[in-house]
Amino acid sequence: MSSILTNSAAMTALQTLKQVNQGLQQTQDRISTGLKIQSAKDNASYFAISQQMKGDSGMYKSINESLTMTKNSVSTASLGASTVNDLTQQFVQQVSFAQGSSVDHVKVQATLDSLVSQIKTTISQATFNGNDLVNSNSAVTVVTGVSRAGGTFATTTMTFNKVNLASIASTLGTIKIGSANVTASTLSAALTTAQTQLTSAINAATTMGVAETSLTTQQDFLSKLTNKLDAGVGSMVDANMEQEAAKLQSYQVQQQLATQSLSIANKAPQNILSLFR
Numbered sequence: 470m471s472s473i474l475t476n477s478a479a480m481t482a483l484q485t486l487k488q489v490n491q492g493l494q495q496t497q498d499r500i501s502t503g504l505k506i507q508s509a510k511d512n513a514s515y516f517a518i519s520q521q522m523k524g525d526s527g528m529y530k531s532i533n534e535s536l537t538m539t540k541n542s543v544s545t546a547s548l549g550a551s552t553v554n555d556l557t558q559q560f561v562q563q564v565s566f567a568q569g570s571s572v573d574h575v576k577v578q579a580t581l582d583s584l585v586s587q588i589k590t591t592i593s594q595a596t597f598n599g600n601d602l603v604n605s606n607s608a609v610t611v612v613t614g615v616s617r618a619g620g621t622f623a624t625t626t627m628t629f630n631k632v633n634l635a636s637i638a639s640t641l642g643t644i645k646i647g648s649a650n651v652t653a654s655t656l657s658a659a660l661t662t663a664q665t666q667l668t669s670a671i672n673a674a675t676t677m678g679v680a681e682t683s684l685t686t687q688q689d690f691l692s693k694l695t696n697k698l699d700a701g702v703g704s705m706v707d708a709n710m711e712q713e714a715a716k717l718q719s720y721q722v723q724q725q726l727a728t729q730s731l732s733i734a735n736k737a738p739q740n741i742l743s744l745f746r
Contacts, residue, residue, distance in 0.1 A: 547677035549595025578647030632673035
């Protein structure tokens with residue numbers, strides 16, 4: 470039955486055109502933004518997960534930047550500890566040399582005093598941005614990341630100890646063998662003391678070296694983890710541009726056909742006029 474009041478064909482064609490236009494608009498949005506999921510209405514689950522992963526990625530990047538500051542401080546302290554270790558090695562060598570009876574102990578003492586002065590200067594300069602890690606043995610705890618294990622959010626940390634290079638300088642500064650009447654027992658005690666401080670200097674250099682390596686390893690891990698998170702987010706929300714390009718062409722053709730179909734359907738009621746001629 471034909472009707473001039475109800476054009477079912479036109480309504481069907483119009484609905485088809487509307488759906489095609491919606492698909493075309495969505496595809497154009499994806500191509501222009503590069504995203505297939507821009508908000509929760511596109512895919513609530515993926516949107517929520519991707520937003521959390523983006524948040525974690527941002528936190529990791531910020532933590533990594535903070536660790537850079539810490540590592541710079543540790544690296545500076547490590548350089549200071551290594552230098553103090555080298556100078557203490559020289560100090561021990563001079564005290565060992567002074568064990569001989571025919572040695573000019575006054576000259577040796579002058580060398581020892583110079584080495585102590587160099588050690589103190591090194592310690593005073595072994596700080597980064599005011600962060601002093603070389604004048605105590607206290608613990609330092611730094612945040613290294615975040616964890617969502619077991620569904621609970623928490624931060625992860627690492628702890629290392631500062632090193633007390635100042636105590637090494639102070640102890641070495643008490644060694645005095647410059648007297649002409651220095652005894653063998655005094656020289657032996659001085660060597661024992663110097664050797665003990667050398668052990669402390671080696672331990673300090675090792676402590677700082679291990680801390681620096683640990684921080685470097687953690688930063689490398691965070692960088693890789695951030696890349697993985699960003700890639701994961703991308704796989705969830707980024708548009709497949711090859712696929713969207715193909716869709717765009719398809720929708721454009723469908724739009725033309727739907728428009729033509731609607732035009733044909735709209736002309737159908739005019740054919741009824743021929744029945745009255």
